[in-house]
Amino acid sequence: EVQLVESGGGLVKPGESLRLSCAASGFNFRSYSMNWVRQAPGKGLEWVSSITTSGSLVYYADSVKGRFTISRDNTENSLYLQMNSLRAEDTAVYYCARVSGQWVPVNWGQGTLVIVSS
């Protein structure tokens, strides 16, 4: 069974940093590209970032480009999202997702909540 477990969320002040992790199990992690998707309170889903199987290619939404960095460790079956210069509008539940061949999320974690507030 595919399992994705996010961690690392919490309450931070504007301008601070946070690193999210996603532990994957139940599938061959190194064979799948991965996404981060977020959902602000009461809002819809927003794609944040994608990474290819080897980590050689990464993609970002304009809203986080230059501030967030996606990475992965295939030896640890883990996905990461380093979030710097956080803003109030980054407040959201962050989900990691295993994607299909065309980047559409297929399996989701339960999410981790990030609150950016002074």
Add this chain to the structure above:
Amino acid sequence: QTVVTQESSFSVSPGGTVTLTCGLTSGSVSTSYYPGWCQQTPGQAPRTLIYSTDTRSSGVPDRFSGSILGNKAALTITGAQAHDESDYYCVLFMGGGSVVFGEGTKLTVL
């Protein structure tokens, strides 16, 4: 900027059939967008029902089906049940490694 459009809300009777759609403010949705459909109930993580237009995710009942209808992607639910009451998001592949979600359709079963 192209925006993904969905009905804001829809209602279906128990046992009935409903078709939700996913379009673009500019252009048509085709299989080249590899449309997907995600279901989310309040307080829960999303669950992907359909990807690549019409491929059901593991464990998804065949009451849920995806297709292209005209210039839009479509999610059809047959034999609607009370627990189908959820928000439904379509998601489209936009090139590179990026996808875009629609704003979601709130489905009521009553």
